[in-house]
Amino acid sequence: MEFTMGGRLEVRITPADVGKRVSVRRLSTDADAGPKFTDAVGVLTSWDDRVLSITLRSGETVHIPESSLVAGKVVPSAPARRRGPAASFAELSRITARAWEPPVSEPLGDWRLRAANGFTRRANSVLPLGDPGLPLDDALDRVRQWYGARRLPAYIQTATGAEGTQERLCAELERRGWQREVSAEVRVAALAPIGDRDADTGQVRLSRTADAAWLSRYQRFDTPGPDVLAVLHSGPSVWFATVPGDAGSDTPAAIGRCVVDGRWAGFMAVEVGPEHRRRGLATAVMTALAREALDEGASAAWLQTETDNGAAGALYDGMGFATHHRYHHFRSA
Structure with missing residues (x-):
């Protein structure tokens, strides 16, 4: 990971870059090993009170004190496309949702509330594609009420790791105490x-x-x-x-x-x-x-597999599947 310009480490990001994909290097101190550099690449989801929050491809958000930052720069909004058919996040998210269509569905602005009496998180979670038409806290209250009326836990399905995914929403949910329970990969391949x-x-x-x-x-x-x-x-x-x-x-x-x-x-x-x-x-x-x-x-194939399913991952690697993005289910606290 290259940060230098003329041989010097430089911090070339500011709070104005919130929402952009960045690469940063920070200095951390290990009691045994002493000072060391740690790198992170993800979406800069906030920069408040002299602390940066960066949401990684994995869905995890890391918090970095401004004082420990030694280098940083904005990088392209998504990595170079990997092997497999070209597809946008918006296209794939709608295609995958139609394969798990629940019997009960209701719009909340551009979001969709989905319920199937608890059968699979995918069919019993909010698909938040766009603007809910309400301030976020009001939308989350509506989500909790809707699922509570059906005696179901309130889940929101989010995505990370591709252009147009929802790192900022992940960070906002985490900030409000929602817990990320399950993460999985959406993989694509030629059919x-x-x-x-x-x-x-x-x-x-x-x-x-x-x-x-x-x-x-x-x-x-x-x-x-x-x-x-x-x-x-x-x-x-x-x-x-x-x-x-x-x-x-x-x-x-x-x-x-x-x-x-x-x-x-x-x-x-x-x-x-x-x-x-x-x-x-x-x-x-x-x-x-x-x-x-x-x-x-x-002509194109997709599938979803949980990130800790090593046996399935090996099978799909052999068939030519490559990770397009990751999705996560956040549960209301």
Whole structure:
């Protein structure tokens, strides 16, 4: 990380740069190791009382005393585009939301309040794309009231790490005591290479509905009620993949779900029974679904995976998926 100009470290940011992406270097003191430099790159979300707040790509906000700052500069609003199809945050956020469409939805300005009786945070959280039409504190009060009336915790889904994402909103929620509970990555890839993989897709059965067998492998609920089924079947063109289990078992060995929406195919609910892993079944499921999506005219793929799911991350790395941005669920205190 280069900060020097003519061999000197310089601080070239001011409070007027709040809202911009910056790179800073600060001096910290470790009791054992002594003074050392620490770097941070993220969006400058505030500069108050001689303390800078920078929200990182991970969604974490770091607070840096002005007195410890030794270098800083504004950097491009997003890193150079990584491998994978070009996509804006606005496009992807709407595409991913349509794949988890809740049965209850209500606008709050440009925000959308979503509820599905608690089935998945994605379908039971606010999608804050734009201006809520109210001062933030009033909007947050309205959010708490709306979810409280439905006996649900109040969640807001935010995003970081791409141009146009919501680092400033993350910082404002954190400042008001909202807790970041879950973070995940939105990854993108070209679709054709997934469909072209050499996988045993003959064992994969495709259907337009999630039947009892499919639901028995997707163990995210006790008894799937109407809200669960409404969310799972939401989206412009939905496919469910099933690999049958062993003889005598009604529970599939593997399942998956795909939502085709224009040029995008979204993959989710790819699950393999523990006793059936390391047999290529997840790859077979995704390949079969990708081929169906290609037949419908899709060319790009997306999926969401929690940041601490190393096994899934390795699988998707091998399929060419790259992180586009991260999203987070903040829960009201």
